[in-house]
Amino acid sequence: MIESFTDKLYTVESAEERSVSVRLGEASHPIFKAHFEGNPLLPAFLQVDIAAEILGFSVKGISRSKFMEPLLPNDEVVLEHEERAGKIRVRWVKNGKIASEITLEVE
Template sequence: MSQSYLSTGLYHIIEKRDEAVEIELSDASHPVFKAHFEGMPLLPGFLQIDIIAEILEKEIDEISNAKFVHKVLPKERLLYAVTPTKNGVRVKLKNGSNVLCGDFKLTWHQK
């Protein structure tokens, strides 16, 4: 797995399975957090989706629905649960407190 220039050093994988991936984000000193937003670092929504595609080595064809329902902060542990659907996958993103942060419906293919 090769990381993009934006995600290099942004996270490390704790556990990886086909149906779930757990990661821990870097601290607020990472350039992504410095740029988004000054004084209140958050993980941008597009990276919440790109990270799981990157880890599973998928190329996103379509994002049919994306809900960002809770902020994602530096140093958080995140769990991506990936469930196949009729037209692709559904990815639910929860933080270490089991709070839903994002819910994404995607179609993708192997890189």
């Protein structure tokens, strides 16, 4: 039984000061089955939730977001982050290219 949306959705492979290597879960995860059937991808709201969970902050708002490449089951991605003036800029990097960039207002 899955306890939360992110339960078994990803695994942290390694972590450094400003980046975390993450492997996304299998296509059989309920999130991928629901979004979208036959063409699974990681929803944007879960990119925010996973970043907050891994980095240990609460999100007050999103001041900017841009999604360029889909994040798919079993993808190996790097979550890069930098903090500035009460905001955290998060980049999801896949195969050396930025897949998404989100600037979050945090608590």
